[in-house]
Amino acid sequence: MAEITTAKTAGKKKEVEVFDSEEAVAVSLAKYTADLSEKFCKERGCFTVVLSGGSLIESLRKLLEPPYVDSIEWSKWHVLWVDERVVPKDHVDSNYKLAYDGFLAQVPILPGNVYAINDALSAEGAAEDYETCLKHLVNMKVIEASSVSGFPKFDLMLLGMGPDGHVASLFPGHQLCNENEKWVTCIKDSPKPPPERITFTFPVINSSAYIALVICGAAEAVAVQRALGKDQNSDVLPVQMVSPEGELKWFLDKDAASKL
Numbered sequence: 001m002a003e004i005t006t007a008k009t010a011g012k013k014k015e016v017e018v019f020d021s022e023e024a025v026a027v028s029l030a031k032y033t034a035d036l037s038e039k040f041c042k043e044r045g046c047f048t049v050v051l052s053g054g055s056l057i058e059s060l061r062k063l064l065e066p067p068y069v070d071s072i073e074w075s076k077w078h079v080l081w082v083d084e085r086v087v088p089k090d091h092v093d094s095n096y097k098l099a100y101d102g103f104l105a106q107v108p109i110l111p112g113n114v115y116a117i118n119d120a121l122s123a124e125g126a127a128e129d130y131e132t133c134l135k136h137l138v139n140m141k142v143i144e145a146s147s148v149s150g151f152p153k154f155d156l157m158l159l160g161m162g163p164d165g166h167v168a169s170l171f172p173g174h175q176l177c178n179e180n181e182k183w184v185t186c187i188k189d190s191p192k193p194p195p196e197r198i199t200f201t202f203p204v205i206n207s208s209a210y211i212a213l214v215i216c217g218a219a220e221a222v223a224v225q226r227a228l229g230k231d232q233n234s235d236v237l238p239v240q241m242v243s244p245e246g247e248l249k250w251f252l253d254k255d256a257a258s259k260l
């Protein structure tokens with residue numbers, strides 16, 4: 001039985017739902033994603049979806065099954081990454097490879113609508129190139145521009161979180177958490193390997209229409225407690241900086257929520 005808490009602060013909706021198991025998270029996440037796909041395909045004629053790496057991809061598995069695999073308008077999806085490791089696309093650390101092998105290869109998304117980073121470039125070059133790609137997609141009106149921030153406004157961002165509270169490749173205490181001009185930036189000293197990565201910045205993340213934060217497992221419980229419990233710590237974790245223009249929904253399994 002899932003527990004749901006909903007709050008509205010300054011017009012922003014935040015919902016936290018705790019599920020009995022990761023399996024129940026995956027079932028609910030598939031319906032949530034499919035419903036948003038239907039809404040945006042109807043309203044805008046396309047659906048911009050931003051993926052994370054890590055455990056998130058496995059939690060998308062129910063989209064590969066009926067009814068969703070047949071009902072979703074996959075040809076209208078445009079898929080991007082909130083962060084990527086600066087490694088070749090066929091490297092075991094590549095977020096693209098993880099998503100391709102575990103999800104994208106099994107659905108009819110148009111290859112031209114999947115925007116991987118250019119793995120022939122340096123970290124700086126890849127970040128600039130990906131920002132240029134985003135600007136092109138905004139000009140083509142594939143990605144909306146936020147009327148509030150001017151940053152790209154993705155329809156749905158699917159975020160995971162590391163045990164240290166990092167999201168995308170924005171790590172606790174790192175100066176990149178405060179970047180407020182660039183759309184995409186690079187990190188060369190990531191505390192989690194591999195060290196070189198590119199990442200969307202918080203202004204882009206927080207311009208999203210919908211964000212799903214998908215967090216499962218006991219290893220994440222302390223960071224979840226700091227973010228959602230009664231925390232006295234004055235250091236703000238990156239996950240606590242996730243605050244979209246639109247709606248934020250936390251999908252937690254009971255292990256991740258065990259310290260709440």
Ligand SMILES: O=C1O[C@H](COP(=O)(O)O)[C@@H](O)[C@H](O)[C@H]1O
Nearest residue numbers: 052053054055056160161162168
């Ligand atoms: O390095 C990364 O880690 C986070 C969290 O991964 P998880 O396996 O703990 O869920 C992920 O969201 C990010 O995209 C990835 O590059």
